Amino acid sequence: MLLSVLILFVSLCGAWAAYSWYCLLLNYLRARKFGIPLRVIPISHENPLWMVVDKKIFIPLFERLPFGNGNFTRYNWRGWEFADKYRSHFEMGDLFMLVTPGRNWLYVCSPDILLDVFQRKSDFPRPLELFEMVNVFGPNLSTTDGPTWQKHRKITASCFNEQNNEIVWSESVVQARDMLRYWSTNSPVNSTADDTRTLSLNVLSSAGFGKSYKFQGHNEESLGNVATSYKESLQTILDNCILLMVLGTRLLSFEYLPVKLRTLYQATVTFKQYMTEVYENEKRAIAKGKPTGRNLMTSLIRASQENGEPGQQDGGLTESEIYGNIFVFNFAGHDTTAHTLAFAVVLLAFAVVLLAASPSVQDWISQELHCVLGDRPTEDWNYVHDFPRLKRCQAVLMETLRLYTPVPIAKSTGEKHGNSEFAIQISRYLKIHSLEWRPSRWINTEDPDESLRNETITTPQKGSFVAWSEGVRICPGKKFSQVEFVASIAGLFRDWRVEPVLQKGEDLRMARKRVMELVEKDTGQVLLLQMLHPERAPLIWRKR
Ligand code: HEM
Numbered sequence: 302m303l304l305s306v307l308i309l310f311v312s313l314c315g316a317w318a319a320y321s322w323y324c325l326l327l328n329y330l331r332a333r334k335f336g337i338p339l340r341v342i343p344i345s346h347e348n349p350l351w352m353v354v355d356k357k358i359f360i361p362l363f364e365r366l367p368f369g370n371g372n373f374t375r376y377n378w379r380g381w382e383f384a385d386k387y388r389s390h391f392e393m394g395d396l397f398m399l400v401t402p403g404r405n406w407l408y409v410c411s412p413d414i415l416l417d418v419f420q421r422k423s424d425f426p427r428p429l430e431l432f433e434m435v436n437v438f439g440p441n442l443s444t445t446d447g448p449t450w451q452k453h454r455k456i457t458a459s460c461f462n463e464q465n466n467e468i469v470w471s472e473s474v475v476q477a478r479d480m481l482r483y484w485s486t487n488s489p490v491n492s493t494a495d496d497t498r499t500l501s502l503n504v505l506s507s508a509g510f511g512k513s514y515k516f517q518g519h520n521e522e523s524l525g526n527v528a529t530s531y532k533e534s535l536q537t538i539l540d541n542c543i544l545l546m547v548l549g550t551r552l553l554s555f556e557y558l559p560v561k562l563r564t565l566y567q568a569t570v571t572f573k574q575y576m577t578e579v580y581e582n583e584k585r586a587i588a589k590g591k592p593t594g595r596n597l598m599t600s601l602i603r604a605s606q607e608n609g610e611p612g613q614q615d616g617g618l619t620e621s622e623i624y625g626n627i628f629v630f631n632f633a634g635h636d637t638t639a640h641t642l643a644f645a646v647v648l649l650a651f652a653v654v655l656l657a658a659s660p661s662v663q664d665w666i667s668q669e670l671h672c673v674l675g676d677r678p679t680e681d682w683n684y685v686h687d688f689p690r691l692k693r694c695q696a697v698l699m700e701t702l703r704l705y706t707p708v709p710i711a712k713s714t715g716e717k718h719g720n721s722e723f724a725i726q727i728s729r730y731l732k733i734h735s736l737e738w739r740p741s742r743w744i745n746t747e748d749p750d751e752s753l754r755n756e757t758i759t760t761p762q763k764g765s766f767v768a769w770s771e772g773v774r775i776c777p778g779k780k781f782s783q784v785e786f787v788a789s790i791a792g793l794f795r796d797w798r799v800e801p802v803l804q805k806g807e808d809l810r811m812a813r814k815r816v817m818e819l820v821e822k823d824t825g826q827v828l829l830l831q832m833l834h835p836e837r838a839p840l841i842w843r844k845r
Pocket residue numbers: 442443454629630631633634635640641642643644645648702707708709710711767768769770773774775776777778779781782
């Protein structure tokens with residue numbers, strides 16, 4: 302019996318391998334027609350099963366073998382682009398193709414070609430199958446295309462308005478102030494990434510649902526992993542996105558699964574219940590002519606009702622479409638947001654650690670913060686007045702995004718191209734000039750000695766900086782993330798500075814160098830690009 306099962310298993314694996322390599326051969330023959338440099342990999346780097354074991358088991362194993370430094374170990378894992386930087390384009394030019402058994406990937410790093418791709422939206426649609434997992438709660442902005450996407454975009458656009466940005470600003474300032482209080486009394490801090498995730502989740506919960514949570518540092522948080530509330534359930538969902546993608550909610554609802562999977566399922570149920578509650582309350586409030594606050598959820602319900610009959614092509618969004626979009630805002634605006642979307646939180650963690658290693662940049666932004674905010678208490682900071690003037694803080698965001706772009710952008714040639722279908726990967730390192738993290742490169746100033754007021758932010762050449770994407774599918778949360786990031790950086794760095802903790806035998810200069818190296822070597826693609834072990838860079842906060 303056991304032998305038969307084994308034979309069956311080996312035969313299935315053999316059949317799968319034979320089929321994959323047949324597909325690889327076909328894809329290779331198609332790719333050759335383009336006449337551009339090719340790199341061939343035997344397993345699709347977007348295969349979910351392979352993604353679970355690629356960098357964890359097989360790639361390091363092969364790297365140790367004497368012949369193990371070829372295309373397989375260089376390209377056959379998700380997130381290879383960050384380690385490779387601009388090297389492949391340097392060797393092969395603006396265009397090259399990665400041939401896989403799944404599909405061919407065209408890597409593009411020319412701003413002109415990219416602009417063309419972004420502008421010709423119907424020729425290069427979004428490869429929707431890559432975003433299937435974001436459909437958990439209903440169709441949304443991220444998982445639709447064509448006229449349905451246009452309807453979603455029109456209705457959701459009205460939610461990302463200045464009133465919402467004001468909420469983002471004030472909540473971020475409060476959260477950053479409390480996070481700083483926690484960090485400064487709990488030094489050394491090795492929970493930077495966890496705490497910035499909490500900050501981001503709390504900002505989203507306030508701007509998304511009108512629900513404010515007090516910041517709780519890593520060690521202050523309640524123990525236990527049962528998804529009992531909206532916040533915990535969302536965190537559980539975001540932490541387990543890949544599992545959710547592989548298994549789907551239907552399979553997860555099966556009773557006899559391990560506790561971890563049942564907790565995940567319970568989290569999806571709790572999150573949905575929470576959304577239903579807010580939805581029903583807001584509908585009742587609108588019917589009474591007394592709509593509640595201006596958060597993303599209530600704005601979405603209102604905008605949807607104003608747009609006419611739900612479900613029609615030119616009407617409002619259905620209940621499940623509203624849930625789908627709210628989830629995608631959380632997903633995109635927090636940290637997993639997968640391949641698709643992004644979160645300021647990862648960047649905040651990067652920036653905080655990078656700033657710890659760069660004292661001159663801290664002084665540079667603190668100078669601006671004192672000039673713009675003076676000694677005013679945080680309650681008096683004002684979005685309309687202060688945010689646009691904090692250009693150096695915005696430059697920190699731009700520079701962090703330039704080197705650590707969290708969201709990969711992919712386009713497809715769509716089915717209409719039949720046999721020649723391929724996907725386009727927007728390369729992260731577009732003609733990169735320097736790998737040095739230097740935010741001041743984003744600031745124009747005629748006279749450096751003159752007042753900071755004359756400084757402006759550099760506008761990059763169109764198509765050469767696409768961290769939030771470009772064209773019609775540009776990230777709708779761009780301003781949201783800028784406001785959150787700048788408010789948080791302001792809250793942290795006006796009166797405080799941060800340093801890496803010294804290890805035995807180190808001086809501060811050596812410690813800063815070590816932290817920089819850690820950021821560089823220990824960064825990888827989980828769902829987004831993120832630091833893999835930020836706890837290895839403990840930090841100390843000191844009052845200026
Ligand atoms: C620094 C932070 C952020 C970055 C770098 C970023 C980047 C991006 C990128 C590159 C895309 C396009 C993805 C693609 O075409 O595959 C995107 C889409 C999107 N982002 Fe963001 N994002 C950020 C923050 C946010 C926030 C805070 C929200 C919401 C609260 C958000 C909501 C969305 C949504 C809904 C989409 C899908 C738009 C569509 O397809 O029409 N993002 N984002």
